[in-house]
Amino acid sequence: MLFNSYVFVLLFLPLCIIGYFSLNHFGKYSAGQFFLLVMSLWFYGYYNISYLFVILTSMLINYGVYLLILKFAGRRTLGKGILFSGIVLNLGILIYFKYMDFFISNINAVFKTELDFLKIALPLGISFFTFQQISFITDAYRGEVAKYHFLHYACFVSFFPQLIAGPIVTYDELIPQFLDREKKKVNADNLAAGIYLFAMGLAKKVLLADVFGDVVTYGFTTLEQLNSVTALLVMLSYTFQIYFDFSGYCDMAMGIGRMLNIDLPLNFNSPYKALTITEFWDRWHMTLTRFFTKYIYIPLGGNKKGKARTYANILIVFLLSGLWHGASWNFVFWGLCHGIFMVLTRLFSDFFKKLHPALNWLMTFSFVNIMWVFFRAETFSQATTLEVLY
Secondary structure (H helix, E strand, O other), X not given: OOOOOHHHHHHHHHHHHHHHHHHHHOOOHHHHHHHHHXXXXXXXXXXXXXXXXXXXXXXXXXXXXXXXXXXXXXXXXXXXXXHXXXXXXXXXXXXXXXXXXXXXXXXXXXXXXXXXXXXXXXXXXXXXXXXXXXXXXXXXXOOOOOOOOHHHHHXXXXXXXXXXXXXXXXXXXXXXXXXXXXXXXOOHHHHHHHHHHHHXXXXXXHHHHHHHHHHHHHHXXXXXXXXXXXXXXXXXXXXXXXXXXXXXXXXXXXXXXXXOOOOOOOOOOXXXXXXXXXXXXXXXXXXXXXXXXXXXXXOOOOOOOOHHHHHHHHHHHHHHHHHHHOOOHHHHHHHHHHHHHHHHHHHOHHHXXXXXXXXXXXXXXXXXXXXXXXXXXXXXXXXXXXXXXX
16 A cells, blocks of 8 residues: 555545544543554555565564563573574564575575575565564663553554654654553644645655656666766666655655654655765665664674774675665675775765865765666666666
8 A cells, every 4th residue: 555545545544543533532542552553454464465474473573572581681691592582583584585585596696506486575664674673672682671562562563654664763762652642632733744744755756756767767778778968867867766755755654653643753854965975874764874873883893993893894784784775786786885985984084074065065976876876777787787878
């Protein structure tokens, strides 16, 4: 069910808002929360009913891990083992659905085998709800999470506005809001603000992203007919398509959340204004950057273990970021290049500081624009063909 579909705008969303606030109005707070969970699962299962089995199984496993962590909170070694097992289970599910065919294709290429592809349907949003649940059990192990009912936990994981494409939220950004009875009441200001945000996001998606997308699709299907000018036009079109599409979706998610009196974190902050690649990642997909920083970069040592270790940690994070976005070598290359540019920015920070801001912006925007080609292309050769034409 797409946010820009008639069934969502005219049926699902009004029904969800009216039903949720009606139950809360009569003091049926648990019923209202359960209704929100059912609506979220309906939204998710609308794409493919089999997806429900995946997300429900994932939630039950992680909630069980969470309860075990709480039960053995005083036994650090055991708790660490439970956390490790939980993370492995989460990553195992993610790898099975998202990366197995990628691994099989590489095994076949390296060892000249003919293993059959699994051709498993990728559950939508699995990367998002997997990361949210890993963050939850990790925070529970750190002693930061109180005891929560499964209903509230399930709503945190499956909350439909941000389930498919983010923003990636943490438990403390959602569950306390679900428990706040003041937020159970209709708020006219929030409703109006939410409608405005949703409309802005919808306009970004339909009027801008989809139009740029037509140019991109035509360009990538007629590469042999492009020249330098049209190749540049295709590259720039995708740069704006992915921004307006992704940020538009997040604006719609924030708008729906606001209609329900739920505040979701900002995920984009004018990323193409960035003067450095570091600033770009402080502005682009901000909740993903936050996740990698808190749960991978800092545990690896962050910038506290010397420069060489810092640079290695940056490269590891961006390699994982590339893989998180997709199961292909294009994404790995894209992530690695961003990591290398990030390291170079730190190595030569004094040099970059001396440059005019306009030149820094041009270098950053040009790099991001070129790298998006590898993000969009179906194959590495397709990406390099467009780059050569440009």
